[in-house]
Structures are given as C-alpha cells and as structure tokens.
Amino acid sequence: MLLVESISKIFNEGTVNEKKALSGLSLHLAPGDFVTIVGSNGAGKSTLFNAVSGSFYVDEGSVALDGKDITFVPEHKRSRVIGRLFQDPLRGTAPHMTIEENLALAYLRTSRGKAPFSRISKKDKIFFEEKLSLLDMGLEQRMSQPVGLLSGGQRQALTLLMSTIVPPKLLLLDEHTAALDPAAAEKILTLTKDIVASNGITCMMVTHNMNQALSMGNRTIMMADGKIVLDISGEERKGMTVDGLLERFKDNAGHALDNDRILLSTQTGKEH
Amino acid sequence: MVFVIQTALELGFMYALVSMALFLSYRVLDIADLTTDGAFVLGMAVSVSLAAAGHPFLAIPAAMAAGALAGFVTAFLQTKMGVPSILAGIVTNTGLYTVNLMAMGWSSNVNLLKQETIFSLFKKTGIGGGWYELVLAAVITIAAGAFLIWFLGTRLGLSIRATGDNRDMVRASSINPIFTVTVGLCIANAFTALSGAVVGQLQKSADINGGTGIVVIGLACLIIGETVIGRGSVRRGVLAVLAGSVIYRFIYAVVLKTKVVPIECLKLVTAVIVALAIAMPTLKAYGALRKRRWAASRKKGGQ
Numbered sequence: 001m002l003l004v005e006s007i008s009k010i011f012n013e014g015t016v017n018e019k020k021a022l023s024g025l026s027l028h029l030a031p032g033d034f035v036t037i038v039g040s041n042g043a044g045k046s047t048l049f050n051a052v053s054g055s056f057y058v059d060e061g062s063v064a065l066d067g068k069d070i071t072f073v074p075e076h077k078r079s080r081v082i083g084r085l086f087q088d089p090l091r092g093t094a095p096h097m098t099i100e101e102n103l104a105l106a107y108l109r110t111s112r113g114k115a116p117f118s119r120i121s122k123k124d125k126i127f128f129e130e131k132l133s134l135l136d137m138g139l140e141q142r143m144s145q146p147v148g149l150l151s152g153g154q155r156q157a158l159t160l161l162m163s164t165i166v167p168p169k170l171l172l173l174d175e176h177t178a179a180l181d182p183a184a185a186e187k188i189l190t191l192t193k194d195i196v197a198s199n200g201i202t203c204m205m206v207t208h209n210m211n212q213a214l215s216m217g218n219r220t221i222m223m224a225d226g227k228i229v230l231d232i233s234g235e236e237r238k239g240m241t242v243d244g245l246l247e248r249f250k251d252n253a254g255h256a257l258d259n260d261r262i263l264l265s266t267q268t269g270k271e272h
Numbered sequence: 273m274v275f276v277i278q279t280a281l282e283l284g285f286m287y288a289l290v291s292m293a294l295f296l297s298y299r300v301l302d303i304a305d306l307t308t309d310g311a312f313v314l315g316m317a318v319s320v321s322l323a324a325a326g327h328p329f330l331a332i333p334a335a336m337a338a339g340a341l342a343g344f345v346t347a348f349l350q351t352k353m354g355v356p357s358i359l360a361g362i363v364t365n366t367g368l369y370t371v372n373l374m375a376m377g378w379s380s381n382v383n384l385l386k387q388e389t390i391f392s393l394f395k396k397t398g399i400g401g402g403w404y405e406l407v408l409a410a411v412i413t414i415a416a417g418a419f420l421i422w423f424l425g426t427r428l429g430l431s432i433r434a435t436g437d438n439r440d441m442v443r444a445s446s447i448n449p450i451f452t453v454t455v456g457l458c459i460a461n462a463f464t465a466l467s468g469a470v471v472g473q474l475q476k477s478a479d480i481n482g483g484t485g486i487v488v489i490g491l492a493c494l495i496i497g498e499t500v501i502g503r504g505s506v507r508r509g510v511l512a513v514l515a516g517s518v519i520y521r522f523i524y525a526v527v528l529k530t531k532v533v534p535i536e537c538l539k540l541v542t543a544v545i546v547a548l549a550i551a552m553p554t555l556k557a558y559g560a561l562r563k564r565r566w567a568a569s570r571k572k573g574g575q
C-alpha cells in the first residue's frame with residue numbers, strides 16, 4: 001500500500017540551524033491499516049506526513065503508493081489519492097466560500113479534467129446534502145452559508161468530509177482533534193472511525209493522547225529524532241498499557257518521551 | 273447637467289472593467305497586480321492601431337488577447353520564477369512601455385481621424401439615439417460582468433476563488449495553484465485591456481501615458497462600490513464595482529464642472545481616498561485602543 005523507503009530530510013543544510021528532520025526512515029503500510037503515531041516534540045511526525053503528502057521532496061529515499069513511485073509527484077497531484085487533516089481547523093476550508101462551494105471543490109478530485117466550466121448541479125447538491133446529514137450537525141440546512149461562520153468543530157467535520165468525499169487511498173490525520181473542545185473532539189473522532197471503517201481507508205493518525213494511540217487503529221508507531229523507534233501491532237499491542245509503552249520508548253530511544261502535551265494528558269488521565 | 277450624467281455614466285461603465293479586473297486579482301485572488309496601468313495602455317494601443325488599420329471589431333478581441341498575454345507574463349514571473357507578486361507586476365508594467373510604443377508604431381500617440389470605430393459603426397444602427405455611446409459601453413461592460421459572475425461559479429472559477437481564500441486547501445483539493453493564479457491574472461488583464469480598447473476607440477486616440485494611475489482609480493472605484501453596496505458574493509462584488517465606478521466618474525465630472533477641487537489635484541485626492549479607505553480597519557482598531565487606554569487611565573486615576 002504505502003512504501004516509504006529510507007527517506008531523509010535535512011532542513012537548512014550547512015547553516016547553524018541545520019536540522020535532520022528525518023533520517024533514513026522506512027515504513028510499510030498494508031491496505032486497511034490504521035496506524036496511530038506518537039512521539040517527542042520535533043520527532044518528525046509532521047515532517048513524515050509532509051514527505052508522504054508531497055509538501056516537499058525528500059533528500060534521499062523513495063515514497064511509493066499502491067505500487068506507484070510518487071517520490072517526485074507534486075503535492076496537488078498526490079492529493080487526488082491522499083487526504084490530509086491538520087490540527088488547525090481553519091486550514092482545510094475556504095472561509096469566504098459557502099459550504100456547498102467548498103464541497104464542490106473537494107469533489108473536483110473525481111471530475112478530473114472533464115468540464116472545468118460545469119457548475120454545481122442539482123444532483124451534486126442532493127449528494128452533498130446526503131453526505132452532510134451524516135455528520136449530524138445540521139450543516140445540510142446551511143449549504144449556502146460561508147464556511148467562516150462555522151465553529152472549529154464544524155469546520156473540522158466539514159474538512160473530514162471534504163477529504164473523504166472521494167475516498168482517498170491514504171488519509172493523514174495530524175492531531176486533527178487537538179485544537180477542539182472535548183465534546184467536539186469526541187464527535188470528530190467518532191466520525192473519523194466511522195468514515196475510515198466504512199470506506200476501508202488506509203489511515204495514519206498523529207496523536208498526543210497515549211490512550212487514544214492504543215485504543216484506535218490496529219498498529220502504533222513511536223517516533224524519536226526522525227526515526228521510528230517502536231512499531232507494535234497484533235497481540236503485543238493488545239496487551240500494552242500506557243506505562244508499558246513509555247517504558248519501551250525509553251529503552252529504544254535512549255531517552256524518556258519529552259512531549260509536554262503527552263505527559264500532561266497521561267497525568268490528567270483518560271481524557272477523550 | 274444631462275451632459276454631466278451622460279459622461280459620468282459612459283466613463284463609469286467603460287472604466288468599471290478595470291475595477292472588475294482588480295476585483296478579480298485583488299479581492300478574489302488576493303494578489304496586488306500592478307500590471308494594470310500597462311495593460312490598459314496596451315489594450316488602448318492595440319485597439320486604436322487596429323482601428324486605424326480598418327479593423328475596429330477585430331481590435332477588441334486582439335486587445336483582450338494582448339492583455340491576457342501581459343497577465344500571463346506577470347503570472348509566470350510570480351508563480352514559476354519566484355518574483356514577489358507586486359514586483360512581478362511592476363516589472364511587466366515597465367516592459368510594457370516599450371511594447372506599447374511598438375504597438376503604436378513607435379510613436380507616443382495614435383489618433384483616429386476618419387476611420388470607423390465600434391462607436392461610429394454602432395451609431396449608424398440608430399440604437400440609443402444620442403445616447404448611443406453610453407448604450408454600447410453599457411452593453412460591453414454588462415456582458416463582461418455577466419461573464420465574470422458566470423465564470424466564477426464554474427468549477428474552474430471556484431478553484432480560482434479558493435486559491436485566494438485558502439491556498440493550502442486548494443492543493444489538498446488536487447488543484448494546481450500555479451494554474452489558477454495564471455488563469456485569473458490572464459482574465460483580469462484581458463478585462464483591463466478591454467477597458468483600454470473601448471476607451472481608446474471612444475476617444476479616437478491612444479496615448480502612451482493614458483494609463484498612469486489607473487490602478488489607483490480602479491481601486492478607488494472598487495472601494496467606493498463596496499462601501500455603498502457591501503461585500504459578500506461575487507454577484508454583489510461585480511455590482512459594487514459598477515456602482516463604484518459610476519459614482520467615482522460622477523464625482524469627477526462634478527469636480528470638473530464646479531472646480532471645487534483644482535483638476536490638477538484630482539490624482540492626489542484619489543490617492544488619499546484610496547489610502548484612507550484601505551487603512552480604515554487599522555485606523556479603527558487604533559482608535560479603539562486609544563479609547564480603551566484613556567478609559568483605563570481615568571479609572572486608575574479615580575481610585
């Protein structure tokens with residue numbers, strides 16, 4: 001499905017700010033995998049997503065999706081098959097355009113190349129309405145309102161719908177509930193699970209919540225210093241506790257996990 | 273008075289095309305495109321030169337194509353060559369000076385004497401009577417406005433609007449922002465050149481300096497219109513541009529007639545109005561802060 005072969009990325013090479021963000025990282029995903037990713041601050045989680053989605057080209061190594069080498073395919077072309085959600089709910093939607101227009105843009109991924117001068121049809125509208133009603137937020141009655149009027153949770157739900165309205169081969173979720181209030185975060189997580197499961201989408205999710213990392217998906221990866229230091233799935237993962245995970249991380253990475261948000265959320269217990 | 277209204281409406285409609293172009297580049301795409309001045313003269317030069325050669329109708333699409341080409345150069349510089357967008361416009365604009373001279377046969381102005389123009393030909397149809405110039409100008413501008421509204425509702429148009437609204441999202445929707453910016457700037461400059469083409473044929477002359485400051489006047493019309501009509505949908509934007517342009521030309525005509533402001537000062541007055549209008553949100557925020565600080569200091573003093 002996704003084959004990431006020993007990719008490296010160095011930022012600001014040759015300056016005092018040189019940072020090796022990814023160093024020889026390899027990762028293979030099977031179709032239908034739902035991988036949760038945790039790691040220290042600056043471990044390279046977002047950089048890995050950027051490399052896969054094509055925000056930049058990697059310095060070394062290769063990326064292949066579904067047997068096709070996409071190492072040098074530009075971002076806008078990869079986005080036909082790779083969906084992505086960010087922590088900031090404002091990043092995924094155009095605020096001055098209506099809900100309907102935003103959905104129409106996302107839906108463009110199917111109508112590639114044909115009819116650039118076609119308009120949003122009645123059929124499209126009915127289809128969007130159906131999809132919006134699945135979110136259960138009443139957005140289907142507000143299709144002609146600008147997206148800027150929606151709350152963060154509503155915008156993130158819309159972004160989730162937009163990136164999956166044409167089911168992508170791969171969905172990248174970069175702490176996509178971290179900026180939302182607990183109730184909205186819960187709602188978005190439930191929606192994510194439903195949509196991913198019903199479309200059988202292969203998915204990677206960065207989270208700072210250790211319980212969530214173990215409870216969601218079928219595989220958990222821990223990252224440190226631009227590498228994968230722990231990769232567990234199956235029986236081993238089922239028996240794993242948060243403390244056990246932190247212990248294993250320390251053994252493999254050579255230092256304790258230092259993501260302040262993870263530590264906070266582990267101490268305060270079982271939030272979402 | 274009737275003459276003032278007639279002139280204001282005529283000029284208002286013709287120059288509204290420039291504001292429409294700025295609506296597309298500045299408001300929709302969120303790019304300050306300074307190709308405008310040169311593209312206006314380019315349209316004028318191509319249109320008048322072709323009319324002088326006996327092709328008044330061909331002159332219009334040819335002028336638009338030339339404008340689109342100028343827009344393409346600006347877009348190419350900023351999307352492919354990494355030239356900052358404002359600079360890209362200025363660079364194209366500078367180069368256009370020579371191109372414009374060339375289009376006018378290396379002379380700084382071209383006049384139409386007895387040759388037919390779209391206006392003189394339209395007059396012969398008898399439509400509009402003494403108001404024929406206004407009728408034709410209005411028809412052209414309204415058609416262009418209708419096209420813009422239609423176009424921005426198509427999938428390509430939506431992509432262009434999204435490019436100005438949230439570029440991250442555009443990439444995520446598998447749209448190439450380089451392509452949408454290029455198409456947008458080509459259309460915007462085709463509109464500017466169309467304005468120059470129509471104005472040129474009405475005045476029966478093209479002058480190398482005919483476009484100086486047109487971008488600021490265009491922005492003034494845009495802002496005046498938005499103040500009167502408001503902002504929001506594309507339809508409202510196009511309507512605002514039309515209204516703003518007519519209002520501006522009306523004020524201009526009144527000033528010309530009554531000489532309230534010396535006519536030599538009009539460009540300065542326009543520049544001040546535009547600067548103030550664009551600065552308004554910042555000025556308001558600053559005013560509010562001053563008020564709060566004043567209130568806070570009074571409260572402290574009272575205790």
